[in-house]
Amino acid sequence: MSKNANSQIDGVARSTQAENDYFAKRQLKQGAVGWVLLIGLGVAYVISGDFAGWNFGLAQGGWGGMFVATIVVAIMYLCMCLSMSEMATMLPTAGGGYSFARTAFGPLGGYLTGTAILIEYAIAPAAIAVFIGAYCESLFGIGGWMVYLACYIVFIAIHLKGAGEALKIMFIITAIACIALGVFIVAMIPHFDSKNLFDIAVGNQVGASSFLPYGYVGIWAAVPYAIWFFLAVEGVPLAAEEAKDPAKSLPRGLIGSMLILATFAILILFLGPGAAGADALKDSGAPLVDALASVYGANSWLASFVNFVGLAGLIASFFSIIYAYSRQIFALSRAGYLPKKLSLTNNNKAPYLALIVPGIIGFLLSLTGEGDLLILMAVFGATVSYVLMMASHIKLRLSRPDLARPYRTPGGIFTSGIALGLALLAVIAGLMVDPKVWFMAAGIYVVLILYFVIFSRHHLVSGTPEEEFAQIEAAADELN
Template identity: 25%
Template sequence: MGTAASAGQQEKISLLKVLGPVHVWALGVGIVLVGEYMGWNFSVAKGGAYGSLIACWVIGLLYTCVAMIDSEVTSTVAAAGGQYTQAKHIIGPLMAFNVGLYLVMAYTMLEAADALVVGDLLKAVAQQYGAELDPRPFVVLTIAFLAWMNYRGVFMTLTVNFVITAFAFIAILVLFFHATGLTDGHSVLLHRELLVDLPYGWIGVLASLQFGMWYYLGIEGTCQAAEEVRSAGRSIPMGTMGGMMTLLIAASLTWYICTGIIPWEYLGQATTPLYDAARLMGSVELEVMLFIGTMFAAIASANGCINDASRAWFSMSRDRYMPHWFGAVHPRYRTPYRSILFLIPIAVSFAFTGLLDQVITFSILSGLLGYTFMSFNIVRFRRLWPLGSIERGYVHPYHPIPCIVLGVLCAATYFATYLGYGTSLLSIMAFYILVSIWFVVRRYPFVKRGEQFTMPWPRPKGY
């Protein structure tokens, strides 16, 4: 229990280091893969099929930069909190508070949206049998069950996530093999007939970048596991980069299948495009498989979000950026149990607003703010701890090109978001400015400044 207590020393407790690269992959891909099952297709409505493909690859480049930068920094910061902890060490307290809040808001809202999806899918099943089903109890049950699993241990939580995420990914592969005729020699894809030029020109392509984020949103969550992996220097880069490769494949295949079966005017408005594609192929087995895949993808995403949001909240509380009480570790299960419990009513509240669009937009914007932070965080990290001054499990290549590319693509995505959700963008900026003022005036006096830096890092260059 806890770390060994020798005579004369206070007994201490810590999170359990039991995870490997597979769990990191399951955490990252698990959060994201639901974006392949739904959400990405709104980029088709903005920019047409080709516009969506451009968004898929351009935003793929953005997230590849995120994955590379995150892998390098996190391979040195073996602590829960991910980007929050990075910001605390590299930039400063106010940035850390904001980044921590971006993470908690982004993951809790995504969790709520995922639970809403599970409820809506069950409601759709009931409607097929001519019955009316209230989705709310199933939304609450999804959140409660996943929180319970997270409460009882990270190993089982992410092992389950690996199984259901792998199923959801394999379902996409199976659909691809059937659609292209690799199984029976008969392709059902009609790209030549269905693909058209850019319907709204290049401004449509730019606007589609916002929804292109759905293909990969959340892969950066892998670094929340840094304190619970057996080897952060090995597992985080392997899990994150492996996850990114999986997502690039899944995103490209999803686009290829759906745009070859569903006309872009319909695809841009579909709720569950992959499931719809399976239904149009007329195979009951495929339809059932893709329905289960959709359900599993939403559950895996909510599960990973609970894991990540609770670790971010736990880390902030441990440093007293939030009430210290939430920084407790369960003595048996070795999980941040109070943070997990606290976030249940928050997620249920977001889900019960029923404002799926707004909840998702807030989640995406919080994520985007986090990526913007990463672009200048890595520059400062390399300056304060140059190569060779600190042990890195992974060194990302071609620095500073990835951080410049990341900054430019974030700026383009802000503009794209402004085109469609300008009010939301300004509202979220105002929200974070207000809470920053609260933090500086009311909360920071409670922070014990010396106690928040316990990582065995060398002194930064110039200090």
């Protein structure tokens, strides 16, 4: 064999070894999560929205505006979960929505989707930390930055122990939170009075009435807070590389958690304001506790129980969304879209820098104490990603009908089309509520896009699941 040939073979061997070394340091723990844990994960992502945040929608649209917004948003999320179930079984990787858009629209489409999701998941824990602080202030008289910092340190530390252990703890915390919601629902039923739903003073906006005290525009303005009832349930596919039998477990996790969340949302929206009054809850930092206190007294055991156990709901979402942002960053970093060091994993197969770095940023954001404004910023990222993910479903159905789909979306592109249209309206709704906050979030998004255009698009890594799938599809196209 010639020296030239030997050097070429050595070069290939070195390249292959370097690639193997690269991915060896970026491995997640496979088979750690079954479908029951995935349902728990989906509920955990969102359950904090039942305890705080949703009620700010009452201040924007009154009870009627919030009710209509919640129904519309629930339809959007159900259609989206059905569509994502199909894509998740086609592409079971840790990238989730980024992977779907990467396959449908190429590297730029994948990056735009992944970073929009990242904005959602990085900012949502900061908002939840603020609500945890409010609950702790009510219960223990201690809140503020010390509580925020403790949350980030303790729960990031648990995640560093590995996915299986972290998600089992999360599942227990979520179950406790569900018990608290059950107690609240049962306690409110005897005191429900439909008149309490409509006790907000009627304004002079177009269409204003006791049902819509702020008029038709109030429905639009309530949409971002209705989204808080469901925000982040779409993160279930981020566990794909750690799931057992993803083709079956991912659809079960997405659809099962969505049905549970929709049931809780409707019951809480009716019974909370229906017992305590919509006006009393519209600005509350701990609406379930305040609702019980108004009915049973501030020192009642029910109010104390839901306050104490209600912390579990906020903690469950905080805990699980930390998992979500770390996996999204892991996938983007592993593929070279973000700095590659962020995808390094420890001995427990946990992406430690992807956990710690966003945690520092989230803690700094939580210091603003503006939970309602942080919700709007998180919703911006979420709704933009929903538009891109649903467009990906439609594109893949039309351009790649031959791809293996272990689960197929009922209704096909009609279902994802409904979700796409409603997601576009939701993006606009966020702009209507607070243009300043919307443009702040959009500014963060622009900075991330510029990073891709200037730097990361020149440093993408081959061999990731998303890139390998794209190469296989390109080769198939050439053969055809």
